[in-house]
Structure formats: C-alpha cells, structure tokens
Amino acid sequence: MIKKTGFITRVVCTPDGLVREPGMTITEPGTYDTVVCTPGMEKEAVIFENHKTQFLVQTEYEFTPREICRFMIEGGKARIVTKKTIDGERSFVENAATVKTGDSYSCTLKFKISGEEAIYGLGQHEKGTYNYRNTKEYLYQNNMQIPMPVFLSSAGYAVVFDADCLMTYEEAQNEIRLDFDAADQINYYVIAGEGFDRLVEGIRCLTGKAVMLPRWAFGYIQSKERYVSQEDILDTWKEFKDRQIPLSCLVLDWKSWEDGKWGNKIMDKNRFPDLSSMTERLHGDDTAFMVSIWPNMNRGCENNREMLEAGKLLANLSTYDAFDPEARDLYWRQCEQELFSGGTDAWWCDSTEPFTPDWNGLEKREDEQRYELAKSELTKYFDARRANNFALAHAKGIYEHQTAACREKRVVNLTRSGSLSIQKYGTVLWSGDIMATWDVFRRQIAEGLSMCMSGIPYWTLDIGAFFAGSTQGFRRFSNVREGEAPWFWQGLFEKGVQDLGYRELYTRWLQMGTFLPVMRSHGTDTPREPWNLGEPGEKYYDTIVSYIRFRYKMLPYSYSLAHMVEEDSYTMFRSLMFDFACDPQVKNMAGEFMYGPAYLVCPVTKAMEYGPENEKLKGPQSWEVYLPAGAQWYHQKKKELYAGGRTYEVEAPVTWQPVFIRAGSIIPVDSKCGKKGIADTIEVYEGADGRFLYYMDNGMDYRYREGQYAAISMQYDDETKTLFLDKVQGSYNYPGTFGIRFYRKDGTLKKGRLDYRGKTASYMFG
Numbered sequence: 001m002i003k004k005t006g007f008i009t010r011v012v013c014t015p016d017g018l019v020r021e022p023g024m025t026i027t028e029p030g031t032y033d034t035v036v037c038t039p040g041m042e043k044e045a046v047i048f049e050n051h052k053t054q055f056l057v058q059t060e061y062e063f064t065p066r067e068i069c070r071f072m073i074e075g076g077k078a079r080i081v082t083k084k085t086i087d088g089e090r091s092f093v094e095n096a097a098t099v100k101t102g103d104s105y106s107c108t109l110k111f112k113i114s115g116e117e118a119i120y121g122l123g124q125h126e127k128g129t130y131n132y133r134n135t136k137e138y139l140y141q142n143n144m145q146i147p148m149p150v151f152l153s154s155a156g157y158a159v160v161f162d163a164d165c166l167m168t169y170e171e172a173q174n175e176i177r178l179d180f181d182a183a184d185q186i187n188y189y190v191i192a193g194e195g196f197d198r199l200v201e202g203i204r205c206l207t208g209k210a211v212m213l214p215r216w217a218f219g220y221i222q223s224k225e226r227y228v229s230q231e232d233i234l235d236t237w238k239e240f241k242d243r244q245i246p247l248s249c250l251v252l253d254w255k256s257w258e259d260g261k262w263g264n265k266i267m268d269k270n271r272f273p274d275l276s277s278m279t280e281r282l283h284g285d286d287t288a289f290m291v292s293i294w295p296n297m298n299r300g301c302e303n304n305r306e307m308l309e310a311g312k313l314l315a316n317l318s319t320y321d322a323f324d325p326e327a328r329d330l331y332w333r334q335c336e337q338e339l340f341s342g343g344t345d346a347w348w349c350d351s352t353e354p355f356t357p358d359w360n361g362l363e364k365r366e367d368e369q370r371y372e373l374a375k376s377e378l379t380k381y382f383d384a385r386r387a388n389n390f391a392l393a394h395a396k397g398i399y400e401h402q403t404a405a406c407r408e409k410r411v412v413n414l415t416r417s418g419s420l421s422i423q424k425y426g427t428v429l430w431s432g433d434i435m436a437t438w439d440v441f442r443r444q445i446a447e448g449l450s451m452c453m454s455g456i457p458y459w460t461l462d463i464g465a466f467f468a469g470s471t472q473g474f475r476r477f478s479n480v481r482e483g484e485a486p487w488f489w490q491g492l493f494e495k496g497v498q499d500l501g502y503r504e505l506y507t508r509w510l511q512m513g514t515f516l517p518v519m520r521s522h523g524t525d526t527p528r529e530p531w532n533l534g535e536p537g538e539k540y541y542d543t544i545v546s547y548i549r550f551r552y553k554m555l556p557y558s559y560s561l562a563h564m565v566e567e568d569s570y571t572m573f574r575s576l577m578f579d580f581a582c583d584p585q586v587k588n589m590a591g592e593f594m595y596g597p598a599y600l601v602c603p604v605t606k607a608m609e610y611g612p613e614n615e616k617l618k619g620p621q622s623w624e625v626y627l628p629a630g631a632q633w634y635h636q637k638k639k640e641l642y643a644g645g646r647t648y649e650v651e652a653p654v655t656w657q658p659v660f661i662r663a664g665s666i667i668p669v670d671s672k673c674g675k676k677g678i679a680d681t682i683e684v685y686e687g688a689d690g691r692f693l694y695y696m697d698n699g700m701d702y703r704y705r706e707g708q709y710a711a712i713s714m715q716y717d718d719e720t721k722t723l724f725l726d727k728v729q730g731s732y733n734y735p736g737t738f739g740i741r742f743y744r745k746d747g748t749l750k751k752g753r754l755d756y757r758g759k760t761a762s763y764m765f766g
Contacts, residue, residue, distance in 0.1 A: 002046045007191065010034040025247060058111055066182060068101050098380065130590035144432035146432075161187070207420045253348070276341075295352060303334050319354050345412065396428075430460045446591075496525050515573075539655065557617050625647070627645070666716055680696060682723070712728050
C-alpha cells in the first residue's frame with residue numbers, strides 16, 4: 001500500500017520496469033512527486049489523501065501485449081476512388097493493406113471512489129451526460145465527439161491521463177475502469193485542490209496555458225453553409241452595417257476552391273477574384289474574415305500534388321500527416337501563399353478527426369459498434385498510441401507557424417476536434433454538426449460545461465444547429481429526389497426560417513449563445529442572418545438583434561474574462577460546481593451556468609409558442625429557475641432581488657431568457673455597444689462585497705505580453721457602499737471617466753460619474 005498527498009502527483013505503471021518520460025503531446029515538462037508501479041505491483045493499492053482524508057484509491061492495473069499496425073499501399077501504386085459523403089468529398093485507396101510497425105500494450109486501470117461524489121469532464125460527447133456516475137463513455141474523435149482524457153470529482157480532485165490513444169471510461173458500483181487501446185505505459189496525474197478553479201489550474205499547469213484570442217473573437221460571428229462568392233460576403237457585411245447590427249467576423253465555409261479541388265487552399269478566382277480587396281474592406285469596419293481549411297485535399301489539385309511529391313500524405317493519399325513536422329511546414333506554406341497573405345484573420349480547421357466511418361446510414365449504430373468502427377479506421381492511418389491527437393498536431397502547426405510569420409495577429413483556430421493542451425494554440429472547439437431539436441439544444445449545455453470543466457476554455461456551437469430540417473435539406477445536398485436522411489440529419493424544421501417553430505428555437509439558442517465564450521451562428525438548410533427571421537418591429541428579429549447588441553455591451557466584461565483565462569487559468573463558461581459546490585442542489589444541475597462571476601444564465605429549452613410546421617402552442621410562458629445558495633440575485637430586467645437556495649417560476653417570454661446577476665457584481669460595460677470593447681460605464685450591484693479586474697489592450701497582437709495593456713482592479717465594499725479603483729497597471733490607454741450605475745436592493749438605481757486618472761479613486765454611493 002502506497003499513500004500520497006500533494007497538489008499534483010504523477011503515477012507511472014510500467015509493464016517492464018522502464019519509466020518513460022511524459023508524452024510530449026499532452027503534458028508540459030515539469031517535476032512532480034512520482035509513484036512508480038513496477039511488475040509485481042499490479043494489485044497493490046495506491047491511496048490518495050488530502051488533509052489526511054482518503055479521496056481516491058488505485059486498486060489495480062493490467063497490460064496486454066498488442067501490435068501496432070499501419071495502412072500501407074500495396075505494389076507502390078495506389079488505386080484511388082473519390083466519393084462524395086455527407087462530411088465532404090473523400091478519397092479512398094482500394095489497394096492498401098495493414099502492416100505491423102511495432103509492439104505496445106492495451107491497458108486497464110481501476111480506481112475505487114466514494115458513493116456520494118459526482119464525476120465530471122471527459123470532454124464533449126452526444127448524450128448530454130453531466131455526471132458520469134453509473135455510465136460508460138467511449139473516448140474517440142468523431143464529428144460531435146471531442147474526448148478529453150481527464151475527469152473531475154465533486155470530492156475535490158481531478159485525474160489527467162497522459163494518453164493519446166482511444167479509451168473507454170466506465171463507472172459502476174463505486175469503481176472507475178479505464179481501458180486504453182494502446183500505450184507503452186500507464187501515466188496519469190492526480191490533482192487535489194479546493195474548488196474547481198484550482199483543479200482547472202492544475203490541468204493547465206500540466207497541459208499548458210490558454211492563450212489570449214483577439215478581441216473580435218468575443219463579439220458576434222456570422223457564418224452559414226455557405227457564402228458562395230466575394231460579392232455574397234460583402235453584401236452580407238453591408239446589410240449588417242445598414243441595419244446597424246454589430247458584427248465581428250464573417251466566415252467562408254467550404255468550397256473557396258475551384259470545383260473538383262476539395263481542400264485546395266487556392267481561391268476560385270471566378271467567385272473570389274480579389275481576396276485582399278475584400279478583407280481590406282472588412283477590416284476597415286473592424287470585421288474579421290475566417291476561412292474553412294481541411295486536412296484532406298482531392299487527388300490532382302495543386303496542394304495534393306505538392307504533398308504527394310513531398311511524401312507527406314497518409315495512405316489514402318488525400319489527408320496530410322499532421323504528426324510529421326515537415327508536413328506541417330508545407331501545410332502552412334500552402335495556407336500562407338494566398339489565404340494568409342490575402343488578409344485572412346482566422347482558420348476554420350474543419351473535419352480534424354479526420355475519419356468518421358459511422359457518419360452514414362439511416363440508423364445510429366450501438367455505442368460499442370461506433371467505437372470499434374472508429375478504432376479500426378483511425379488506427380489504420382495513425383499509430384494507435386496517438387490516434388486521438390491528429391487535431392492537436394494540426395493546431396500546433398497552425399499556431400507555431402502563424403506566430404513565427406506574424407506577430408500582428410493573434411491566432412484563432414475554430415476546430416472540430418482536439419485534446420488536452422490544444423488551448424495553447426489559439427483554438428476554439430465547437431460541437432460539430434448537430435441537429436435542430438429542443439432535446440439537442442438542452443444536451444448541448446451539458447456538453448459545453450463538460451468540455452470547460454475538462455480545462456478547455458473556449459467552446460462554442462452552431463447557434464440554431466447545423467441541420468435545421470431532415471429530408472428536404474438532405475435531398476438538396478445529395479441531389480436525389482427521394483430518400484430518408486441519415487440518423488444525424490434529423491432536424492425538426494423542414495421549412496427552416498419559414499417555420500415559426502424554428503424561429504422560436506433559433507431565438508432561444510441565440511439567447512444562450514450570447515453567454516458562451518464565443519458566439520457564432522452557423523448551419524445548413526436555411527439562412528441564419530437576423531433579417532431572415534423577421535424584420536424590425538417583429539418579435540423574433542428584434543429579440544435576436546437586441547441580444548447581439550447586448551453581447552457588445554458586455555464586451556469589456558468578456559474581454560476581461562479572457563485575460564483571466566490566460567493569466568489565472570480561469571473558466572468563463574462555468575458549471576455551478578465552480579462557484580456553488582457547497583450547495584448540494586447543484587451537483588446534477590446541467591441546465592444553468594455562470595458566465596464569469598456575475599451572470600447566472602437559465603436557458604429556456606422547450607417550445608412555448610410554436611412547434612414544427614407553425615403549430616401554435618398554448619402553454620405558459622414561464623420557466624423554473626434555481627438560484628444557488630450563498631448569494632442574492634438580481635433579476636436582469638426588473639432588478640428585483642431574489643434570495644438564493646430557492647426555486648422560482650419566472651416569466652420567460654421569448655423576448656427574454658432568464659438571467660440573474662449576483663449581488664456584489666462589478667461589471668464594466670460599453671453602453672454604446674461598440675466593437676472596441678472599451679467600457680464607459682461601471683455597473684455595481686448592492687448586497688455583497690465584490691471585485692473585478694477590468695482589462696484592456698489593442699485586441700489584436702501580442703504586445704500585451706510586453707506590458708502594452710491596462711488593468712484596473714475594482715473593489716466594492718458593501719458596508720460603506722463604496723467603489724474603489726486601484727492604480728492602473730500597464731502602459732495602454734484607459735478611460736478617464738466612467739459612468740456609474742448602482743443598483744440597490746430596494747430596486748432603485750443611483751447614477752453618477754467617476755473621474756479616473758490612473759491613480760487610486762473611489763466613489764461612495766451613500
């Protein structure tokens with residue numbers, strides 16, 4: 001029996017007595033208190049304690065020899081076929097065979113846990129699981145699944161697995177079992193800490209700091225499948241301007257290339273004649289441009305030929321080998337040649353699994369069958385010991401090459417897959433090609449919270465879902481007149497934005513998305529720009545536009561949170577377990593969340609006005625909310641004060657999503673809802689002491705690391721009703737005057753102004 005205590009403990013179980021270094025893919029170099037389990041210790045307990053209290057026990061482990069194999073082309077010359085799939089055009093080699101390339105082990109590891117604790121994390125999957133007790137989950141990369149080899153416990157610890165392979169997790173009868181498909185040793189870290197913020201700090205200590213995204217990434221991003229030309233993009237941009245709807249980024253989805261050249265990073269000049277001119281116009285209005293790039297390139301296109309001649313393609317002769325540093329060098333040169341040099345601000349790294357063998361068929365396969373299919377396909381092309389980490393290697397290449405080439409633009413990479421440590425590379429993960437149902441919408445909240453509890457700070461989704469309908473959209477895409485849609489293309493709204501039921505769902509989804517780290521609308525089947533859901537004076541349009549504007553009102557607050565993400569390993573999109581773990585009611589509560597320290601968000605996840613096909617509903621327009629204990633809460637609209645630790649039924653018309661503001665909150669806002677994210681007003685809510693660090697920089701480059709920023713620490717003392725501003729830190733310009741809005745517990749508002757000259761200042765509300 002071995003007993004260990006401490007903030008981070010490393011455990012190595014070795015099949016042969018040889019202790020290998022931590023994997024270079026996930027964990028950062030570091031020195032940790034280490035336990036080594038050698039042959040003969042397979043059933044010897046390793047007990048973890050904190051303050052002399054046992055919280056976790058490793059009970060046993062096992063190694064089973066297995067071969068490592070790769071797909072190779074027989075005869076030296078490939079027979080290639082290209083097929084159109086739902087997930088883009090794909091190339092297949094008909095004469096490839098599996099060849100042994102090495103030896104490793106399949107591994108099993110078991111833990112004993114208590115009966116009361118809840119288990120969280122594991123990344124993002126599809127079922128909306130929040131607490132992983134009495135559950136089996138398969139950890140493999142797939143569209144809509146982003147596994148993270150980490151779990152956290154309500155008992156105050158987290159376990160990070162330095163494993164790049166496919167895995168399964170299962171908990172039953174107080175025992176957790178992990179099965180690793182391929183590893184040379186079992187290597188994991190136990191983090192013990194007070195509170196989930198401390199646990200996430202430990203995860204990022206192991207896997208790397210999350211880097212700052214540019215300020216525009218915290219505004220509103222408009223996307224769809226797809227803008228077909230340069231004119232289409234500029235017309236959309238102009239419509240936003242004419243309607244005075246703020247916009248931070250427009251996104252070009254697939255097919256920027258010429259017909260038949262899927263994945264080529266060279267624009268079709270007939271549709272996009274002058275990329276530099278287009279991006280220059282967008283940049284003149286502080287609007288960024290993001291473009292979709294793929295890891296696979298069709299046979300015969302320029303990028304494919306270049307990769308093929310360099311020997312940097314996988315055995316399907318379409319997908320580049322992101323694990324090869326020289327292949328990453330070449331891939332970046334292809335990105336830089338026209339796209340980056342033409343003013344592209346951000347990358348949409350789509351299909352970064354990049355193999356999804358179950359993305360077909362009318363019926364969804366059983367979980368185990370889907371896992372085995374994925375394992376078979378992924379381990380054909382990748383060493384099984386790192387088969388879950390293609391997207392991570394891909395993101396590493398984009399980040400390192402862009403930062404070396406240009407320090408004027410921070411990296412933004414919207415990627416569909418990833419693993420621990422991808423936060424180091426300027427990434428935003430999104431939940432894949434989801435479908436428009438109220439149940440999917442509800443499950444997405446739990447999936448995003450699970451991802452952020454896993455240590456990944458920037459997560460988003462397709463507001464309104466990717467698939468709005470089912471058969472009609474599928475038929476248009478597949479050029480068929482009849483036929484049912486596959487299992488994943490089953491949205492409820494065939495008529496898209498013409499269906500009032502979809503307009504209601506979209507509006508509710510956008511309200512929730514306003515409080516995500518990144519707010520992005522996207523999808524197929526139907527357009528998503530605000531004017532497609534109504535006109536000024538109409539309920540859905542006005543609500544959508546008001547929430548987009550509110551996103552910009554919050555921009556100083558959101559950008560300050562982003563600084564906390566890099567500086568303090570903070571989490572913006574917060575499970576209630578971060579701030580209210582002492583309240584037993586929140587342990588299984590996945591339908592509400594905190595956005596930073598101030599906003600409690602309670603999304604409405606059921607239809608109140610319309611069902612599909614414009615079916616009129618007659619249910620009540622109210623929503624049950626739980627306000628966590630340990631705080632008092634202000635109704636966002638009415639400013640009425642509510643006690644915590646209670647459930648309330650509140651009015652929730654489609655024009656308002658229930659949001660409550662924590663007493664003691666200090667919120668810097670831009671009352672003009674501008675894109676610069678500079679606060680002109682400070683909101684303060686009576687009822688508790690509070691503090692907030694307001695942060696500014698130029699929002700674009702990396703000069704903030706050299707001191708070109710401004711940070712103002714703000715404190716509110718509730719006993720004296722006084723707001724204090726500390727001396728500004730950094731050399732960046734800051735506002736000289738702030739409007740003050742003080743919300744009292746009795747519902748009244750006091751307004752004022754505070755002159756600030758970079759020195760300590762105070763404002764007493766009286």
